[in-house]
Amino acid sequence: MHDALDYQKSFVAAVLSPEEGRVIPGLSGSISAAVATAIYRNNILEGFSESLKNVYGAIFVLIGEDCFREIAYSYARSIPSLSGDRNAYGEHMPAFLAHHPLTRKLAYLPDMARLEWASHEAYSAAENFIVNGLHASLHLVESSYPLMALWQLCQHPNEEGTLDLDALGGDSVLVVRPQEDVLMRSLSPGEAAWYRALLEGHTPDQATAAARTVEPDCDPMLYGETAVGDGVLQQQH
Template sequence: MSDPLKWQKQFVDAVLSLDPGTVIDGVGGRIPAAISTTVYRNNILEGFRFALKDIYRTTASLVGEDCFQALAHDYVRETPSRCGDRAVYGNRFPDWLTQHHVGRQLAYLADVARLDWACHEAHNAADAFVRSGLHATVRVVASVYPIWSIWQVCQDPGGEAILDLDRVSGEKVLVARPHDAVVMRTLGQAEAIWYRALLRGRPLRQAVVIAQHAVPSEDIEGYWRLAQRDGLMTSEPDAAAGILSAES
């Protein structure tokens, strides 16, 4: 095939085809084209499945090995990678789950996947502070389901913990990597609003005002001190002063 782009598209279509009889055009040599295509197909699908499972470990534990393998293969076929870096592959998996029949049966599955992805992003994010003063690894994942409680139970699948989903409410989870390891904890309404405002690029003082307006009884500035203590907010005096005075 003389057109490289056309051949690449045909290669991808053949490898990801649901029809096992589809072969890669132009494959020659001693090994039959059908066998060569099967080898390529298995290697690619399994490679991306392992990459997805490494990111979505909690999601995989919820549905089981066989189900996750089927989900991963469906996702790879429907959402081929457009980047050579596997670390960025899978960012659309949570949204894709909401449209899949497994995700519709387990309504909380997509939000648990979002929590897995937030952990992955936090692990790989730059160890720096952004303009709002917040650490670049900070993420907030909110759900109408108790995703933090579900996540904790999944970390000990052989344990005796039982979660009654009818007795627990939605949760908001802070995910960050201020030091060597990713840390997670639940957030109350006001603190979640404060972090979200900062993540949208609002200056610290403005984020405090937004959160105080939503929940007047909360000590919002206490969240800033806690974030500094935990390494989630810059503690440099000059930087902090500039953030606090911005747009005040």
């Protein structure tokens, strides 16, 4: 068992190594060990890259194919998958983008990655309700950048258009999948405070107070009616 574990560690180290000359130990056959290792390495890293692209499609559009591949390869080498399910892979991408030399100056990227991971998680979330009757898939993603406008721009990359990130200001985005598709929409300050309070376990009355603190003229009753109608909030009896 010990020998098998040692070989597995050597295999992974060789495949994920950035050193081109490193080979998987014990390979034999008509193809050289160097070529066989390169094939393994390319297939595995490309597989992870495609998996990450499926989750982080907006990031792919924003930084381009070559940069994304470099990021994905570096991510796979730094944070190997611990699950056989590739749908569970990519959780740490927001923090990774914040520190990688190629992307750390693009301050909005980590928040965009948080939005995309929230959407990914919402899609596969359980069909039940949790704290305060909120749907289990619900996330609130908040940023000092206009995430929703930026995400929408990335859905149509061939259309001309620009965004003034500073002029548009911050955003609070509701991410939830009450039915078949993931719903994402920007929230007003009052509605964001209302959802934030409920997610933190505060009572509906406390959520109402929190909403009116940041937006005195808001209508928390309308927030509740909309949430129930959308299937985001379970009707309280």
